[in-house]
Structures are given as structure tokens and as C-alpha cells.
Amino acid sequence: MESTIYLDYAATSPMYPEVIEVMSEAMQTTFGNASSIHQFGRKSRGYLDEARAIFARSIHAKSNEIIITSGGSESDNTAILKTAEKYESLGKHIITTNIEHEAVLKPMKYLESKGFDVTYLPADKDGFVSAEQVKAALRNDTILVSIMSGNNEVGSIMPIAEIGSILKNSNPAVVFHTDAVQSYGSQDIDVDEMNIDLLSVSAHKIGGPKGIGFLYCRENIKLPSLILGGEQETKRRAGTENIPAIIGFQKAVELMMKDKKQRNAYYRKLKEKLVNNLKQAGVDLEINGSYDSSLPHIVSLHLKGIDAERLLIHLDLAGIAVSTGSACTAGNVDPSHVLSAMFGVDHPAISETVRISLGLGTTEEDIENVVIELSNIIKRLK
Structure with a gap:
């Protein structure tokens, strides 16, 4: 890209x-x-x-x-x-x-x-x-x-x-x-x-x-x-x-x-587009948490069988910035205490989650391009 x-x-x-x-x-x-x-x-x-x-x-x-x-x-x-x-x-x-x-x-x-x-x-x-x-x-x-x-x-x-x-x-x-x-x-x-x-x-x-x-x-x-x-x-x-x-x-x-109300509606529209398009592209995923009762700009995705840290690096090389479900400080990656609390420390989502969060400047074209890159990278990693 x-x-x-x-x-x-x-x-x-x-x-x-x-x-x-x-x-x-x-x-x-x-x-x-x-x-x-x-x-x-x-x-x-x-x-x-x-x-x-x-x-x-x-x-x-x-x-x-x-x-x-x-x-x-x-x-x-x-x-x-x-x-x-x-x-x-x-x-x-x-x-x-x-x-x-x-x-x-x-x-x-x-x-x-x-x-x-x-x-x-x-x-x-x-x-x-x-x-x-x-x-x-x-x-x-x-x-x-x-x-x-x-x-x-x-x-x-x-x-x-x-x-x-x-x-x-x-x-x-x-x-x-x-x-x-x-x-x-x-x-x-x-x-x-x-x-x-x-x-x-x-x-x-x-x-x-x-x-x-x-x-x-x-x-x-x-x-x-x-x-x-x-x-x-x-x-x-x-x-x-x-x-x-x-x-x-x-x-x-x-x-x-x-413009809070309009912005929230737009973010929810983008989030829905992201999830639906990823599923249509054959990506095996689950949403962490509640889709409906969540902040409009955040979606946490468990991408099954995909190591999130490796995926993050590939996405970064493709010019896409997201985060994992982990906290990284000075190069030391610790399991997400939030996901560990929700699922237990041995759940695969702990190491297979990416967080995508939307904001000022995010467009539908961005979402479409991310879906293409993400699905292609996942296919290579598998």
C-alpha cells in the first residue's frame, strides 16, 4: 500500500x-x-x-x-x-x-x-x-x-x-x-x-x-x-x-x-463494514466483548489461529497501524490483563487478538483497504 x-x-x-x-x-x-x-x-x-x-x-x-x-x-x-x-x-x-x-x-x-x-x-x-x-x-x-x-x-x-x-x-x-x-x-x-x-x-x-x-x-x-x-x-x-x-x-x-451523535453513527457504520467484509473474505474471527454495548470506535477481534504479534508486524510493513490485545512496554510484551480477566490466561484469544480503533480521518476506503491487506496477510501466515 x-x-x-x-x-x-x-x-x-x-x-x-x-x-x-x-x-x-x-x-x-x-x-x-x-x-x-x-x-x-x-x-x-x-x-x-x-x-x-x-x-x-x-x-x-x-x-x-x-x-x-x-x-x-x-x-x-x-x-x-x-x-x-x-x-x-x-x-x-x-x-x-x-x-x-x-x-x-x-x-x-x-x-x-x-x-x-x-x-x-x-x-x-x-x-x-x-x-x-x-x-x-x-x-x-x-x-x-x-x-x-x-x-x-x-x-x-x-x-x-x-x-x-x-x-x-x-x-x-x-x-x-x-x-x-x-x-x-x-x-x-x-x-x-x-x-x-x-x-x-x-x-x-x-x-x-x-x-x-x-x-x-x-x-x-x-x-x-x-x-x-x-x-x-x-x-x-x-x-x-x-x-x-x-x-x-x-x-x-x-x-x-x-458532532458527537453523527460521529458515533459513522464509527458504528465503519465497524460493521469492517467485521462484515472480513467475514465475507473468509477470515475466521470472533468479536471480544459485546458488539452492541461497546464504545462506537473500538472493536477487539480474535483472529483464530493467527499470532497477533506477527500479524501486527506484517500490517505495520503494509502501512497499517493497529494494536494487539497485549500491553507492550520497552519491547516486553505481557498478556492483556483485560482479555485474561475475561477468558482466562490460557485462552487462545490472549495471543490472537487485534484491537482496531477508529477516529478522525478514518474513511470507508481505509476500511476496505485494511480488509484486503488483513485477509491477504492472514492467508500467508496460515
Whole structure:
């Protein structure tokens, strides 16, 4: 293939051209420190306040409930570690799932080393955890529940509103955090209706820049700052604000909110075309998770009898970027903890899965070309 095709948007997305444009202008004209009282600082502060209002509006929150962070990992760490620190005197039990992102699971493991008791709810074969599981796991010493709203590998959408309703009525009250990094771009979120107390978002998943995100923190929950230093973000997150990135993030959110419904329908159409055309080409596959109750831009495919790592290399040589069902760090490939949790560690899907994720710029022609290349490569590998 002459051109390249990028289908790994669940990992990161290219920036919208409009985002690049506003960031480029901001880098040239807006350099003041938002904490300074002179006109340069006030100009930056104005952009910061405007962006915060847009972020809040996107999840039906208040502006003063938005904490600007460096992204999803910092937001998750702040929500989990600082909630545990603040409410430790009330209990040391936390509930999460066994298919969370590492930015949730690793803070949980850290807290376990500090004497906290963490319950990892098991996901079913479709990658779901039920509200009933959460209710059954609650204890008198439970202080925090952290459950992602949409899974980054198989796309399963969790019953966040049902869980929130249970936790709102629990006695004693329990803080509810959701990692919405993967779902924020496609799912409608109302933090009040869904009874969410803490919510993590990252800009680079929705066509914004890397290194910027936010943590929604309900105003009655006053968490200590994870990063110590200055008094930015009303003492909730130290560090000089990255105004050009914040402006870029705002633009990405505005574009996301503008055409979300049409974009979701388009992604579902492309996903259906991909699966149907692969089957028509004779590819032996199964969809991991639920096809209907999943994020519109993610499809996880078990390509039976095909080693995913070898397939990935061949696709890359053909100019096609997808990912496997594995986490690869510095060249070390570990089995996907999500697929292992869903199917068991010995299931063939663990080593025979590719994740294809759609986004800005994905076309029907891209899908058609991927089907041709993928089916031809699979025939050669067999």
C-alpha cells in the first residue's frame, strides 16, 4: 500500500487541524503566567477560565469543580490516592475492577502496600461488571469505588449511572470515581444525574494535545493536591498552567460536543463494514466483548489461529497501524490483563487478538483497504 492507515485511536489520536491552529497562535501571543496580575497574566487567566467553563459544561458540572491536570494518569492517581488519604480514618476498603487501566490498577496496588484492602470485581466474558456486583461488595469501611466508564481494549460500557445510584444511597456514603478517558469523546456524561464524584479525562484521546487533561471533583470533596508547590488551581494542583495546551484542549472539546451523535453513527457504520467484509473474505474471527454495548470506535477481534504479534508486524510493513490485545512496554510484551480477566490466561484469544480503533480521518476506503491487506496477510501466515 502506498499510503498509511492509522487505526489505533484508542491509544492516541492525531490533533484536529483547528486545535493545531489555535495552539500555534497561542504559543506566539499568549505567554503570560495565569497567576500574574499584570495584563499578560490576566490574558492567560481569561483563556484558562473560559476553557474551564467549557470542560465543565461538557459533563454538566460547575467550573469550580474542574481541576486541570497533565492527563488521565495524573487525574486517576489524584482521585484514588488522595481520596484514600483523606478518608482513611473512615475506612480502608476500596472497590475497583480487574480490567481497569494501569493508571488505576497501579495506584490500587500501591495502596494495598500501605494497608488498604482492595476488592477487584471480576469482569464477565463480555468485559462487563454489574451494579449488583458493586452493591454486594460494599462494606461499612468502603470509602471509594473506582470503575471505568468504557474499557480501552474491548470497549465495554459500564453501568455507571446504576452504580452511582447505588452509591448515592449507601450508608455510609462512598466516593465514586470513574476513569472516562476512553469514553469521554463518545458517551454523554452528566455527573449529577450519574452521581459521579470524581471523573478523569485526557485531551489526546479526542483530537487534543498530549500532556493535558482534567479531573472533575465534586465541590463538597476537598482533595489534597497530588503535586505540591504553588497555589494554582485554587491550591488543588501545583504547577504553572500550560495555556496553549489548555486552549487546544478547549477547541477539541468544542469540536467533540458539536458532532458527537453523527460521529458515533459513522464509527458504528465503519465497524460493521469492517467485521462484515472480513467475514465475507473468509477470515475466521470472533468479536471480544459485546458488539452492541461497546464504545462506537473500538472493536477487539480474535483472529483464530493467527499470532497477533506477527500479524501486527506484517500490517505495520503494509502501512497499517493497529494494536494487539497485549500491553507492550520497552519491547516486553505481557498478556492483556483485560482479555485474561475475561477468558482466562490460557485462552487462545490472549495471543490472537487485534484491537482496531477508529477516529478522525478514518474513511470507508481505509476500511476496505485494511480488509484486503488483513485477509491477504492472514492467508500467508496460515
